[in-house]
Structures are given as structure tokens and as C-alpha cells.
Amino acid sequence: MGGGSITTVSKNEFRKRDLFYVVPMWLLSLVLPNPVPHRKREFQKRDLIYLAILVVLPLLWRDFHFHHLMVLAGMNAISALGLSLFLGYTGQISLGHAAFFGAGAYTTALLTTQQGFPSLLAFIISAAVSASFAYVIGKPILKLKGYFLALATLGFGEIFLVIVRETPGLTGGVVGISGIPWFTFAGIVFDTYLKQYYLIWGVLIGLLIFSKNIVRSRMGRAFLAVSASEDAASTVGIPVAQTKLKAFVMSAAFAGFGGSLFASVMATASPESFSLNLSILIVMMVILGGMGNLYGPIAGAIFLTWLTDVLAGFQEYSLPLYGMIFILLLIFFPEGIGTRLGFRIVYLISYWAKKRRREKGKIE
Amino acid sequence: MSLLTLAEVTKRYEGVQALNRVSLQIEKGTIKGLIGPNGSGKSTLFHLISGMERPDSGRIFFREKEITSLDPHKIALMGLGRTFQTIQPLGNMTAVDNILTGMDRRLRGGLLSCGFWLPRIKRSEREALKEAKGILEFVGLLGRWEWPASQLSFGEQKMLDLGRAIALRPELLLLDEPAAGLPPAEVDALSKRILKLREDGMTIFLVEHRMEMVMEIADEIAAFHHGEVIAEGSPDEVRRNDRVIETYTKGKKTHA
Numbered sequence: 001m002g003g004g005s006i007t008t009v010s011k012n013e014f015r016k017r018d019l020f021y022v023v024p025m026w027l028l029s030l031v032l033p034n035p036v037p038h039r040k041r042e043f044q045k046r047d048l049i050y051l052a053i054l055v056v057l058p059l060l061w062r063d064f065h066f067h068h069l070m071v072l073a074g075m076n077a078i079s080a081l082g083l084s085l086f087l088g089y090t091g092q093i094s095l096g097h098a099a100f101f102g103a104g105a106y107t108t109a110l111l112t113t114q115q116g117f118p119s120l121l122a123f124i125i126s127a128a129v130s131a132s133f134a135y136v137i138g139k140p141i142l143k144l145k146g147y148f149l150a151l152a153t154l155g156f157g158e159i160f161l162v163i164v165r166e167t168p169g170l171t172g173g174v175v176g177i178s179g180i181p182w183f184t185f186a187g188i189v190f191d192t193y194l195k196q197y198y199l200i201w202g203v204l205i206g207l208l209i210f211s212k213n214i215v216r217s218r219m220g221r222a223f224l225a226v227s228a229s230e231d232a233a234s235t236v237g238i239p240v241a242q243t244k245l246k247a248f249v250m251s252a253a254f255a256g257f258g259g260s261l262f263a264s265v266m267a268t269a270s271p272e273s274f275s276l277n278l279s280i281l282i283v284m285m286v287i288l289g290g291m292g293n294l295y296g297p298i299a300g301a302i303f304l305t306w307l308t309d310v311l312a313g314f315q316e317y318s319l320p321l322y323g324m325i326f327i328l329l330l331i332f333f334p335e336g337i338g339t340r341l342g343f344r345i346v347y348l349i350s351y352w353a354k355k356r357r358r359e360k361g362k363i364e
Numbered sequence: 365m366s367l368l369t370l371a372e373v374t375k376r377y378e379g380v381q382a383l384n385r386v387s388l389q390i391e392k393g394t395i396k397g398l399i400g401p402n403g404s405g406k407s408t409l410f411h412l413i414s415g416m417e418r419p420d421s422g423r424i425f426f427r428e429k430e431i432t433s434l435d436p437h438k439i440a441l442m443g444l445g446r447t448f449q450t451i452q453p454l455g456n457m458t459a460v461d462n463i464l465t466g467m468d469r470r471l472r473g474g475l476l477s478c479g480f481w482l483p484r485i486k487r488s489e490r491e492a493l494k495e496a497k498g499i500l501e502f503v504g505l506l507g508r509w510e511w512p513a514s515q516l517s518f519g520e521q522k523m524l525d526l527g528r529a530i531a532l533r534p535e536l537l538l539l540d541e542p543a544a545g546l547p548p549a550e551v552d553a554l555s556k557r558i559l560k561l562r563e564d565g566m567t568i569f570l571v572e573h574r575m576e577m578v579m580e581i582a583d584e585i586a587a588f589h590h591g592e593v594i595a596e597g598s599p600d601e602v603r604r605n606d607r608v609i610e611t612y613t614k615g616k617k618t619h620a
């Protein structure tokens with residue numbers, strides 16, 4: 001992944017038109033994720049800048065539509081972050097993450113409407129339910145590889161939907177469950193978009209810190225080792241099957257958190273929200289955002305949620321436009337939105353440095 | 365009992381006899397060399413010992429326990445490290461992370477304790493990093509510690525693989541052609557490193573094509589041909605063995 005792009009950059013000669021990219025690229029590079037995949041896995045100073053922006057932005061930009069979009073983006077980002085641990089770090093594919101998202105949403109819906117559980121407890125149980133669901137499914141199917149794993153995960157996503165539709169007594173069938181109470185914690189009812197924004201992004205930041213810790217510890221190295229070479233991983237004593245299962249269960253738990261928040265915020269849970277579309281959207285968020293680091297999927301989630309909203313205005317043209325934008329992005333940013341730009345910037349800086357040294361006569 | 369014992373190990377691939385009733389023993393604290401022409405079953409033997417493949421018959425014992433058909437990671441956890449003939453650097457990580465991955469056996473912590481970054485995880489990660497840098501220094505890559513493994517040169521990646529296997533602190537280290545493709549100066553450095561490892565108490569089983577290197581460092585040599593052991597003994601004995609001479613000279617004639 002990283003290797004490929006480096007060679008392409010070093011083969012390319014400097015072009016004059018690169019100069020036009022410089023200023024916007026530099027600005028973007030301040031915002032976009034660290035371009036070098038898997039290298040800097042510790043916290044950095046720029047993380048504080050991200051945090052400050054996230055806290056202050058909704059207060060400065062007091063637009064309900066923007067708050068609502070960010071709430072949606074946050075929920076998607078939680079699932080995408082979980083999936084990136086499985087897809088980006090462990091190198092396995094799942095096209096059934098909507099099922100875990102759905103399992104979380106339905107668990108919260110059932111527990112809060114029928115059993116009267118407090119939101120926080122329902123929230124935690126939802127993740128546990130999704131995780132145990134993933135454990136049961138993952139144990140047999142994670143032996144599969146590549147396309148076969150993709151198909152198997154796609155299959156259980158569909159099975160989940162069928163089960164939900166065919167058990168109206170429990171899940172409300174096609175209609176779903178509505179009237180789910182707002183998320184309530186310590187006396188605060190999260191009933192406005194602004195409050196929900198802070199709730200969801202707070203959870204996301206917590207999960208991000210958790211993932212970051214995973215990634216910089218022996219767990220993260222085991223994930224990366226399994227993705228790079230299963231043979232090499234097993235010869236240093238890393239149990240390949242168990243490591244994949246851990247990553248899968250963890251990503252499902254994240255999706256369960258996302259689904260639970262979805263239920264509390266949207267106040268409904270119905271089957272069409274958890275279809276294959278959602279699974280593919282989550283995968284696209286991870287791929288478009290960049291699999292090389294943890295900020296990629298979050299950037300991807302914000303971008304795709306925003307794009308879906310903008311394109312909704314074009315009505316029947318929205319799908320072709322969507323497709324076109326995807327294709328262009330995958331052609332020009334194959335390693336994710338953040339990655340390619342970063343390499344170009346590094347290249348430009350080194351070009352200028354060389355040029356200056358050459359002018360000073362240090363290089364013949 | 366020896367550290368590693370192979371008893372009548374046999375392996376067939378679709379009609380080809382890769383290994384035929386191979387019996388070998390490796391004593392603790394020695395360097396054993398394994399020589400033989402291409403396709404004589406040396407790498408197959410390594411795959412069987414490390415659990416990547418299963419023998420058709422025969423048994424393998426390591427540290428007096430049977431490891432025949434055990435999962436590779438379980439064999440590794442018992443203290444058996446190996447490198448591959450085709451290098452397997454973990455290209456998505458830095459050099460130092462490759463070494464840290466090798467140390468995984470000695471680190472503790474599950475998903476939750478790692479995710480919450482408990483003080484003991486923090487401490488063990490810090491200590492592990494220090495040790496990993498020591499191992500990188502030993503294999504001569506300390507200056508490259510933050511480089512992505514995919515951007516190291518072939519020789520450096522080869523040394524990185526060795527470092528990752530050493531990081532396991534194995535009792536027995538299987539080296540599959542560690543010197544193949546290295547320039548002579550690096551081969552000398554490698555020989556010194558292997559001898560140093562033995563001094564520290566590691567047992568080494570070495571497959572190598574460079575005769576002069578094997579003859580120089582090995583305590584005992586086994587010669588392989590068509591999946592059978594044709595000679596075994598000290599380097600001098602093997603060098604003078606008629607069947608070994610015959611095998612190697614015949615090989616040269618067909619090449620010329």
C-alpha cells in the first residue's frame with residue numbers, strides 16, 4: 001500500500017502545474033490525516049487541534065442542518081472506525097457490518113421501550129450483544145479468505161434482515177420499533193441536535209483513544225502482522241485465527257455502539273436502515289478515507305455523509321453523480337483522501353530543498 | 365534426549381517423495397548445518413518442523429514433547445523460531461515494530477487492557493521498545509529503526525527477518541538460507557552473529573548453500589539428497605564423504 005505510492009511518486013518528474021496545487025494542498029495537509037500509513041502510532045500535537053475544532057465548531061456554526069449532518073456522520077464514523085481495525089489493520093473484509101449496527105439498534109430499542117432499561121446500560125449491552133453475535137458468526141467464517149469472506153459476511157447481513165422482518169412479535173417486522181426514548185445520562189436528556197452532537201462525538205473520541213491504544217500496543221502489531229503475512233505472524237507465536245476473531249468482535253462492538261446511538265437519536269429502528277447499502281457505505285468510508293490510519297475512516301464518514309446530503313438535491317441525477325465521484329476519487333486517491341496529497345507535499349518540499357542546494361552549488 | 369528429534373519423518377507431494385524416513389537429532393547449544401542440492405527437501409523439512417505443513421508419517425519431538433501436526437503458533441510459543449527462504453518482512457510496519465512483533469510471545473495484555481492503556485501495558489511497551497532497539501543494533505539496523513520495513517534493501521530485510529526471529533528468544537532457531545543473496549562482507553557479519561547467538565545459548569539449525577560458510581560455523585552437518593540423509597557428522601567427515609562428493613560433482617556436470 002504505502003510502498004506502491006512511494007515508487008509512483010519518485011518515478012514522476014516534477015510538473016509545473018504542481019505549483020498550482022501547493023497552497024490548497026498545504027491547507028488540506030493541516031486538516032487531513034497523517035499521510036504515512038502505520039508509522040506514527042503515538043498521539044501527536046495535531047490531535048489537540050482536531051479536538052479543539054470538534055468542540056468549538058458547532059458553537060460557532062449554529063446551523064441545525066450542519067449539527068444534524070455531523071450527528072449522522074458521527075454515528076457512521078463509529079462503525080467505520082471499528083471496521084477500519086478489521087479491514088485496514090487486520091486486512092480482512094466484512095460486507096455485513098450493517099447487521100451488527102442493526103443488532104445494536106434493536107437491542108437498545110427493545111431494552112428501553114419494553115424493559116425500561118436506562119440508556120447507558122442499554123448502550124453497553126447493545127455493544128455486548130453485537131460482539132457476541134460477531135463471535136458466534138466469526139468463529140466459523142473467518143477461516144475463509146478474500147472473496148469468500150466477503151460473500152459469507154454479505155450472506156449473514158441478509159440473514160439478519162430476514163430474521164428481523166420475519167419476527168414481527170419481537171422486532172416489529174417491516175415497520176420496526178418506534179418511540180425509543182432519548183438518550184439520558186446524569187439527568188441530561190439529549191434531545192437537541194447540539195446535545196446529540198456532543199454525545200456522539202464524545203463517544204467517538206473515547207473509542208478513537210481506545211483504538212489508538214490498541215493500535216500502538218501488541219494487539220495492533222498482531223493485527224498488522226496478520227494482514228502482512230499470516231505465515232510470518234504464526235512463526236512468532238501470534239495465533240492467526242484468534243487475532244482475526246478479536247478484530248472482528250471488536251469492530252462489531254463498535255458497530256453496536258453506533259447502532260445503539262442511532263436508535264436513541266432517530267427514535268426508531270426499522271429493517272431498511274440496516275440493509276446492504278449501509279454495509280457498503282461503511283466499507284466505502286474506510287476505503288475512501290484511507291485505511292492507513294485511524295483518522296481516515298472518520299474523514300471518510302464526514303465526507304460521505306456530507307456528499308450524500310449534497311447530492312440528494314440533484315434527485316434522479318444523484319446516483320450517477322455519486323458513482324462518478326467514487327470512481328474519480330478511487331483513481332486519484334487510491335490510498336484514501338489523505339494519503340496521496342501528503343506524498344505529493346513531501347515530494348515538493350524535497351524538490352525545492354534540492355533545487356536550493358543545487359543553486360548554492362552543493363550538488364553538481 | 366536431544367533438543368529436537370525427528371523420527372522417520374516422511375512427506376510426499378502428489379507422487380514426489382519430498383522426504384523419505386528422515387531421522388535427525390539436534391543437541392542443545394550446537395549449530396547444525398543442513399546441505400543438499402536444490403529440491404532435496406530441506407525447506408520441506410523446515411516447514412514440517414515449524415508446523416506449516418504436516419508429515420505423512422513419522423514423529424517430531426521438541427524439548428521432549430511431541431510437536432507433530434501442532435499449529436505453527438503453538439510451536440513458536442514453545443520456543444522455536446524460524447526465518448523463511450523468501451523473506452517475509454512485515455512491510456506495513458516500521459523496522460522496530462517488526463522486532464516488537466517478534467517479541468509478542470513475551471508481552472502480555474488482551475484487547476481491553478491494551479485499549480485502556482493500563483500502567484502495566486505502558487511499562488511493558490516501554491521496556492520492549494528498549495530491548496527491540498538492542499536487537500536492531502545486533503542485526504545492524506539501529507539507524508533504520510523508524511523506517512517502513514518495505515523500504516529497506518533486500519539485505520536489510522533479510523537481517524530484519526533474522527532480528528524478528530531472535531526477538532522471540534527461541535531455544536531453537538531455524539535459519540532457511542540466511543546468506544542467500546548477501547554480498548560477501550555481509551555474509552561474514554552474519555556468520556559472526558550466528559556464532560554469537562550460539563555463545564548466548566541458542567541452538568541453531570541452518571540450511572545454507574554457501575558451503576564455506578556452513579563448513580566454517582557448523583558443529584555438525586547433515587547432507588541431504590532426494591529427501592534422504594546421505595551423510596552426517598562433523599564438517600570434515602561430510603566433506604570427505606564419497607556420496608556427498610558424488611552428489612555435488614554430478615550436479616555440477618549437469619549444469620555445465
